[in-house]
Amino acid sequence: MQINQHARLSIAPMMDWTTRECRYLHRLLSKEALLYTEMVTAPALVRGGAMHLLDHDASEHPVALQLGGSDPTELAAAARLGAEAGYDEINLNCGCPSDRVQSGAFGAILMQTPDLVADCVAAMAAEVSVEVTVKCRIGVDDQIPQEVLPDFLDKIRAAGVRRVTIHARKAWLQGLSPKENRDIPPLDYDLVHQMKADFPDLHISINGGIATLDEAEAHLTRGLDGVMIGRAAYHQPADVLCAADPRIFGCGTVTDPVAVVQQMLPYIERELQNGGRLHAVTRHMLGLFAGRPGARHWRRHLSEGAARKGAGPELVEEALALVTHRAPQPEQDLQGA
Structure with missing residues (x-):
């Protein structure tokens, strides 16, 4: 192309x-x-x-x-x-x-x-x-x-x-x-x-x-x-x-944001090994689940945890679980997601 x-x-x-x-x-x-x-x-x-x-x-x-x-x-x-x-x-x-x-x-x-x-x-x-x-x-x-x-x-x-x-x-x-x-x-x-x-x-x-x-x-x-x-x-x-x-x-398929987060994990690991900061990557991921149940919890977990010393890919996996495994949220939670 x-x-x-x-x-x-x-x-x-x-x-x-x-x-x-x-x-x-x-x-x-x-x-x-x-x-x-x-x-x-x-x-x-x-x-x-x-x-x-x-x-x-x-x-x-x-x-x-x-x-x-x-x-x-x-x-x-x-x-x-x-x-x-x-x-x-x-x-x-x-x-x-x-x-x-x-x-x-x-x-x-x-x-x-x-x-x-x-x-x-x-x-x-x-x-x-x-x-x-x-x-x-x-x-x-x-x-x-x-x-x-x-x-x-x-x-x-x-x-x-x-x-x-x-x-x-x-x-x-x-x-x-x-x-x-x-x-x-x-x-x-x-x-x-x-x-x-x-x-x-x-x-x-x-x-x-x-x-x-x-x-x-x-x-x-x-x-x-x-x-x-x-x-x-x-x-x-x-x-x-x-x-x-x-x-x-007119080509390719619809991508899955959950799968994309999983694909980001090796990249995050490389960035950290090269002296990068977790926050430098995850700050761009905060809106990935905008509008989905658990989005607010995803954002909060990443925002509050990514700057902590020693934070790594496991923090992202924890945040992802709040989106993918979370029960349907109350109506007010969905509005705030």
Whole structure:
């Protein structure tokens, strides 16, 4: 399967969330969905030599590296490092609205300088053989999305980009926090669909507010090439990913979250042997049984126990027993699960 086909469903890059431990879990849930790293800044790699930020497990493929930056030369060097590390795609972040990102002149603020973005992606593509893609917003601040987004897409397409993910919200660089920027600006799904009609040669994925496979299938049926899901895939990973392969990709089977937990145990053992912390893995597993009887007990057992000295895979097995062997819960317990 080509990477464009894997991009029919992708999991959004999310700072502090889509770590390598998280991606390992998500890959067990879906063999086909395209996974993304957290954003890694080009200066951290090129100037800081933080090569550990490129660490990933071979099982994560297909997996894309998202870069942040605004200097074409530096981004090209970082893209080369990412490709040499084995990533299947290099993505440029043009959507993150945080103050820290703005101060580095990258992220959503790049929506204001499409010519610079074009220079960046052209420089990156010249250095790597894997695909260079862009994740962007529909605009920022007082920009008129219906005007700026077509111009932005036209310029990055001319620079060689063939696949883009559009977060269907504006970003407000002043006045809203990053968290508020994920919820408050209104969604404009129709504009993203219009961009597909206007740029039929581009592979366009939609992002923002999509929480279920039903919603993802609706966007695909309307003609978009892909759907990227973020927070819902993190907080309710089984709901989004367990049935993704047969429903979105037409292959494979529905995965069982209980079996996935059991498959995580050898990975956890390896991580601990290599000096890792149990909490670094289990914090990404807390939502695995969201909505199921015993989910609250699963979360509590992991949350309270994973940070304890000497905690290991047996803690996860204990928590799993609270889900798989628990009698049906009272109605109020199910509501809190």
